[in-house]
Amino acid sequence: MHTVYSRINNVSAMLSTCVMVLLAAISISSYFLVADPKGSIAVSSIQVFPGNARRYANKNQDFAFVNFNVTADLSPLFNWNTKQLFLYVSAEYENKRGVKNEVVIWDRIVRRKEDAQLSVAGRNKYAFRELSTSFKGAAPAHYTLKYNVMPYVGVLTYGEAARTADPVPFPERQELS
Amino acid sequence: MFADELKTLRRLGVRHVLLQVLNFVSVLASGLMIWKGLGLVTNTESPIVVVLSGSMEPAFYRGDLLFLTNPTDARYQTGDITVYKIPGADIPIVHRVLETHDFPPNNKGAVAASPLVQKQYLLTKGDNNAIDDIELYQGLEWLERKHIVGKVRGFLPYVGYVTIAMNDFPQLKYALLGGLGLLALIQRE
Numbered sequence: 229m230h231t232v233y234s235r236i237n238n239v240s241a242m243l244s245t246c247v248m249v250l251l252a253a254i255s256i257s258s259y260f261l262v263a264d265p266k267g268s269i270a271v272s273s274i275q276v277f278p279g280n281a282r283r284y285a286n287k288n289q290d291f292a293f294v295n296f297n298v299t300a301d302l303s304p305l306f307n308w309n310t311k312q313l314f315l316y317v318s319a320e321y322e323n324k325r326g327v328k329n330e331v332v333i334w335d336r337i338v339r340r341k342e343d344a345q346l347s348v349a350g351r352n353k354y355a356f357r358e359l360s361t362s363f364k365g366a367a368p369a370h371y372t373l374k375y376n377v378m379p380y381v382g383v384l385t386y387g388e389a390a391r392t393a394d395p396v397p398f399p400e401r402q403e404l405s
Numbered sequence: 406m407f408a409d410e411l412k413t414l415r416r417l418g419v420r421h422v423l424l425q426v427l428n429f430v431s432v433l434a435s436g437l438m439i440w441k442g443l444g445l446v447t448n449t450e451s452p453i454v455v456v457l458s459g460s461m462e463p464a465f466y467r468g469d470l471l472f473l474t475n476p477t478d479a480r481y482q483t484g485d486i487t488v489y490k491i492p493g494a495d496i497p498i499v500h501r502v503l504e505t506h507d508f509p510p511n512n513k514g515a516v517a518a519s520p521l522v523q524k525q526y527l528l529t530k531g532d533n534n535a536i537d538d539i540e541l542y543q544g545l546e547w548l549e550r551k552h553i554v555g556k557v558r559g560f561l562p563y564v565g566y567v568t569i570a571m572n573d574f575p576q577l578k579y580a581l582l583g584g585l586g587l588l589a590l591i592q593r594e
Contacts, residue, residue: 251561282539312463314501314532318483326509330483332502337532339463354537359506359526376484378464383559386484 254309255382261307267300267346269317269373269390276363276401281355289361290401294319294333294352298373300389303344305377313338314376315346321369321395323360331356368395410591422590429589449475449555454488454497455565460531461486461499468566471499473555477519481505481527481550486557489529491543497554503537504528506547521550 272295279291296317305313316335322328333352338344358366373390414422443452452473456465464486465471473488481487483502490497506526526547530537542548571578 255559282536314464314484316484328505328507328509330505332483332504337463354503354530374484376486379560381561384486384557386482 251381255379258307258309258379258382258385261309263304263307264387265300265302265304265389267298267302267373267390269296269298269371269392271296271371271392271396272349274396274399276399277404278401281357287361290358290363292352292356292358292363292398294356294371296334296350296371298346298348298350298390300346300373301344302338302346302375302389303341305375306341306344309379309382311339311378311380313344314378315373315389316375317350317371317373319356319369319371321398322367323358323363324365325360327359329359363398363401366398368397370395410587413591425590429586447474447555448477449473451488451497451554454499454554455568456499457496457569458498460533461501462533464532465499465560466562468563468569470561470563470565471557472559472561474558475521475553475555477521480507480520480523480525481553481556487527487529487548488554488557489548489552490554491541491545491552493543494541498529498538498541499557500529500531500538502527503530525550527553 274295275293276290277293278288281287281289298317302313302315314335314337316332318330318332320328320330331354333354333356334350335353336348338346371392372388374386374388377385377387440452444450446452454471454473456467456469456471459467471488481502483505485502486499487502488497488499504527508524508526510523526549528537528539529548538548539546545552571581
């Protein structure tokens with residue numbers, strides 16, 4: 229009855245139950261530790277140039293180059309169950325044919341609370357191109373700063389920290405001289 | 406070597422062995438039922454996946470367990486972490502959505518029952534990769550909804566490493582399966 233085997237069995241069952249309950253409690257606690265920090269984003273300049281896409285080396289298409297300023301204090305998002313924040317700036321616009329586009333132009337991973345004070349004057353990290361190859365006739369775009377809170381254990385949450393007050397129109401394409 | 410076990414088997418009789426086999430099969434069947442039931446509720450073919458590569462570090466490491474859903478009333482958005490499977494590729498990939506392009510419904514008088522039906526182009530990228538995934542799409546230019554298995558909703562670290570270990574060391578798998586089967590057969594209660 230009190231064999232080594234049954235003792236090991238009991239101890240490991242107890243241990244795994246405790247760990248499971250603890251993990252569940254931690255992940256549930258995230259629902260109560262909510263924060264909704266807000267910041268600001270502004271676009272300082274946009275330029276559109278023709279270029280070659282990576283896929284079709286001989287096909288010309290428009291590339292937009294966006295300079296933006298982001299300030300936000302996202303440190304309230306850090307609680308004991310926050311492993312990291314994934315921050316991203318995305319452009320939202322509708323093109324001439326009514327296709328709704330969302331394009332991430334910049335992102336950053338924040339792993340410490342001290343780094344969550346965001347003050348960035350940046351430009352797009354990823355190529356910003358249009359599906360129809362040209363930004364001509366596309367509606368003005370909104371730019372947003374969004375975040376994804378990634379926990380040590382539990383549910384991933386998303387939020388929006390900033391959005392441009394007015395949509396920013398795309399300029400005419402400039403030819404490369 | 407197994408003389409003792411064989412002896413107990415003989416003593417317990419065919420009926421008992423059959424009963425244990427039945428028990429074993431019902432455990433397997435209920436496991437399958439739970440898996441498929443979860444799949445129905447979450448609307449994905451595999452509601453739980455194990456991370457196999459380091460392309461989403463530092464968010465997900467090898468062996469982390471991910472819980473997926475694929476709700477019919479929500480479109481995919483930028484920042485979502487999707488699991489997709491390209492036809493012809495055998496391993497599903499866990500990467501973050503970088504671009505979405507939602508096409509307007511075509512005006513044939515039909516109303517889409519769910520946002521998942523409407524045409525959407527997606528581009529993904531691994532957090533730990535420098536460039537987007539076009540090379541991984543095997544000739545496709547964009548990812549579409551039919552390629553997506555689901556999006557990541559929940560996260561449990563390390564637990565899935567057991568399956569990776571079993572894949573890396575197949576002996577472990579057979580030892581575990583054999584041990585479990587033997588235990589189920591010769592257990593007395």
